[in-house]
Amino acid sequence: MTKPKVLISDKMDPNAARIFEERGCDVDVITGETAEELLVRIGEYDGLAIRSSTKVTPEILDAATRLKVIGRAGIGVDNVDIPYASGKGVVVMNTPFGNSITTAEHAIAMMMALARQIPQANAGTQAGEWPKSSFMGVEVTGKTLGLIGAGNIGSIVAARAQGLKMKVIAFDPFLTPERAIEIGVEKVDLDGLLERADFITLHTPLTDETRNILSRESLGKTKAGVRIVNCARGGLIDEAALADLLESGHVAGAALDVFQTEPAKESPLFGMPNFICTPHLGASTTEAQVNVALQVAEQMADYLVNGGVTNALNMPSLSAEEAPKLKPYMALAERLGSLVGQLAHGNLPKISVELEGDAAELNPKPITGAVLAGLMRRYSDTVNMVNAPYLAKERGIEVREIRNTREGIYQTLVRVTVATDAGDRSVAGTLFGNAKDGGGARLTEIFGIGIEAELDGDMLYIVNDDAPGFIGRIGTLMGENGINIGTFNLGRRQAGGEAVLLLSVDQPISQEVAERAEKVEGVRFVKPLAF
Structure with a gap:
C-alpha cells in the first residue's frame, strides 16, 4: 500500500518529520516557498503541515487534488480558508492546547x-x-x-x-x-x-x-x-x-x-x-513550539493512516458507517445548541441531550458533541464537535445523554435541556422530509412553547403577550426599518398568555432595531439570533 505523503511547508521542530515517518508517512520538509511555488507542488501531497506563514487559499486547495488533511501547529487558523477546505473534503486540524x-x-x-x-x-x-x-x-x-x-x-x-x-x-x-x-x-x-x-x-x-x-x-x-x-x-x-x-x-x-x-x-x-x-510572543517558547509540532504530526498521521480524528475544526469524530445517518441529526443538534447558547446566558452547570424515537437508535456522542459545539461557539472561536466535550468537562459542566425509545408525537426528536439560574430551559427539534445536510431540521418547542420553525440565517426572537394587533405592530416596525421578513413563526402557552415569535429576516438585526422592538406594546423580551 502506498504511504500517505505529507508536506511540512513552515519551519517547525524537526521531530515532527520523525513522527510522520515512524507512523507510516512519507514526508518532505520544504519551507519558505512562494504561493506560486506551493501551487505547483501541492498536488503531490495527502497532508499539509503548517504554522502561520503558509496561506491555504482556494487556489491552493483547487490545486491540492490529493489533499486530505491540513494540520496547523498552533491555535489560529486565519491563514486557512476553512469553508472552502470543507467543500473540498479536506479536514482542518489545529493544536489548541499545546501552548x-x-x-x-x-x-x-x-x-x-x-x-x-x-x-x-x-x-x-x-x-x-x-x-x-x-x-x-x-x-x-x-x-x-x-x-x-x-x-x-x-x-x-x-x-x-x-x-x-x-x-x-x-x-x-x-x-x-x-x-x-x-x-x-x-x-x-x-x-x-x-x-x-x-x-x-x-x-x-x-x-x-x-x-x-x-x-x-x-x-x-x-x-x-x-x-x-x-x-x-x-x-x-x-x-x-x-x-x-x-x-x-x-x-x-x-x-x-x-x-x-x-x-x-x-x-x-x-x-x-x-x-x-511585546509582539505577540505568548506562544513563543522552545517548549511550546516543540509541543505543537509533535501534536500536529501525531494527529495528522493518525488520520492519514488510521482514520482517527482529533481537534478537527470542520469534522466530527465519526466512522464511515455512521456518518450518513448522523449528519442531519448533527446539523439539527448544533442549531439547537446554538439557540440555547444565544438565549440561556449565565451559569449552565448541567446540560442534557435526550434522543427520542428513531434518534435513540443512533450513536449519541456525535449528536451531543454537535449540541455542545453550537452551545459554546458564542464563547470560543476554536470549539468544534471534537473538542467541545473536552471544553465542557474542563469547565465542570455536567453533560447527560438520555435515550428514550417511546413513541411520541414525532417519529424522531432531539431535546436539549440546560439548568440555569432561573430553572431548566428546554428546546426540541425534529427532522422532516429530505433531511440531508440538515435541510429538514425543524424547531418544535422552545422553553415549553410549541412552535415550528427552521433555524437558519438571521432571526429575531421575541417573547410577547398574546394579544390582537401585535403581529401588525412588529411587521410595521420591520417595514419602517427596511427589514424584509422571510418567515413568521408563532407559538403560545395559552390564548391571551405568554407567546413567542421567531422571525427569519434577510439581514442581521441591529442593536437599534432590537431596542425599538423592545418598546413595542406587548413585548417582554427581544433577542437577535444568527445561525
Missing part, C-alpha cells in the same frame, strides 16, 4: 513587569541614568487578580497567581461553582470583577460576545490604579479608551502582547511611560 502553559507564563511575566516597571527601569539604567528614584513598584502579594476567562489558560494563570499569594476572582459564563472551587477562584460577574481587581488579565477568545469586553464604559468601572494584561486576542480592549485612562492615571499600567491590528505599526498606546508591550 497553554507558555501563554499563561507570559501573562504572569507581563504582570510582574507592570508591577515593578522593569522594562522602563532597564531602559533608563542601560542609558546610564541610574533612575532609582523614578520607579516605585507595587507588590502582587495580597492583591486581587481578576481573570476574564477561566478556561484552560486562565486556570493555569490562576494557579500561578495563587503561588504568588494573590486572591483570584474570575468572570466566565461557563465557570460552574464546582469548577471555581476546584481551581481555587471566586466566581463573580463582570462588574464585580472590574470594581475589585487590582490586576486584570484576559484569557478569552475574540467572539461577538467578547469583542471590546473592556470597552470605554467597562474600563470606567475599574478600580482606580488597576493594571491590565492582555495576552489573549487583540480586539478585547478598546485601545483608544485604554490610552485615555492611562494618561489620566485611572489605569496605573497596561501590558499587551496582542493588538487589534497586527503587526501593530502604530497605536495610541505606544510611547506611554506606563505601557509595555
Whole structure:
C-alpha cells in the first residue's frame, strides 16, 4: 500500500518529520516557498503541515487534488480558508492546547513587569541614568487578580497567581461553582470583577460576545490604579479608551502582547511611560513550539493512516458507517445548541441531550458533541464537535445523554435541556422530509412553547403577550426599518398568555432595531439570533 505523503511547508521542530515517518508517512520538509511555488507542488501531497506563514487559499486547495488533511501547529487558523477546505473534503486540524502553559507564563511575566516597571527601569539604567528614584513598584502579594476567562489558560494563570499569594476572582459564563472551587477562584460577574481587581488579565477568545469586553464604559468601572494584561486576542480592549485612562492615571499600567491590528505599526498606546508591550510572543517558547509540532504530526498521521480524528475544526469524530445517518441529526443538534447558547446566558452547570424515537437508535456522542459545539461557539472561536466535550468537562459542566425509545408525537426528536439560574430551559427539534445536510431540521418547542420553525440565517426572537394587533405592530416596525421578513413563526402557552415569535429576516438585526422592538406594546423580551 502506498504511504500517505505529507508536506511540512513552515519551519517547525524537526521531530515532527520523525513522527510522520515512524507512523507510516512519507514526508518532505520544504519551507519558505512562494504561493506560486506551493501551487505547483501541492498536488503531490495527502497532508499539509503548517504554522502561520503558509496561506491555504482556494487556489491552493483547487490545486491540492490529493489533499486530505491540513494540520496547523498552533491555535489560529486565519491563514486557512476553512469553508472552502470543507467543500473540498479536506479536514482542518489545529493544536489548541499545546501552548497553554507558555501563554499563561507570559501573562504572569507581563504582570510582574507592570508591577515593578522593569522594562522602563532597564531602559533608563542601560542609558546610564541610574533612575532609582523614578520607579516605585507595587507588590502582587495580597492583591486581587481578576481573570476574564477561566478556561484552560486562565486556570493555569490562576494557579500561578495563587503561588504568588494573590486572591483570584474570575468572570466566565461557563465557570460552574464546582469548577471555581476546584481551581481555587471566586466566581463573580463582570462588574464585580472590574470594581475589585487590582490586576486584570484576559484569557478569552475574540467572539461577538467578547469583542471590546473592556470597552470605554467597562474600563470606567475599574478600580482606580488597576493594571491590565492582555495576552489573549487583540480586539478585547478598546485601545483608544485604554490610552485615555492611562494618561489620566485611572489605569496605573497596561501590558499587551496582542493588538487589534497586527503587526501593530502604530497605536495610541505606544510611547506611554506606563505601557509595555511585546509582539505577540505568548506562544513563543522552545517548549511550546516543540509541543505543537509533535501534536500536529501525531494527529495528522493518525488520520492519514488510521482514520482517527482529533481537534478537527470542520469534522466530527465519526466512522464511515455512521456518518450518513448522523449528519442531519448533527446539523439539527448544533442549531439547537446554538439557540440555547444565544438565549440561556449565565451559569449552565448541567446540560442534557435526550434522543427520542428513531434518534435513540443512533450513536449519541456525535449528536451531543454537535449540541455542545453550537452551545459554546458564542464563547470560543476554536470549539468544534471534537473538542467541545473536552471544553465542557474542563469547565465542570455536567453533560447527560438520555435515550428514550417511546413513541411520541414525532417519529424522531432531539431535546436539549440546560439548568440555569432561573430553572431548566428546554428546546426540541425534529427532522422532516429530505433531511440531508440538515435541510429538514425543524424547531418544535422552545422553553415549553410549541412552535415550528427552521433555524437558519438571521432571526429575531421575541417573547410577547398574546394579544390582537401585535403581529401588525412588529411587521410595521420591520417595514419602517427596511427589514424584509422571510418567515413568521408563532407559538403560545395559552390564548391571551405568554407567546413567542421567531422571525427569519434577510439581514442581521441591529442593536437599534432590537431596542425599538423592545418598546413595542406587548413585548417582554427581544433577542437577535444568527445561525
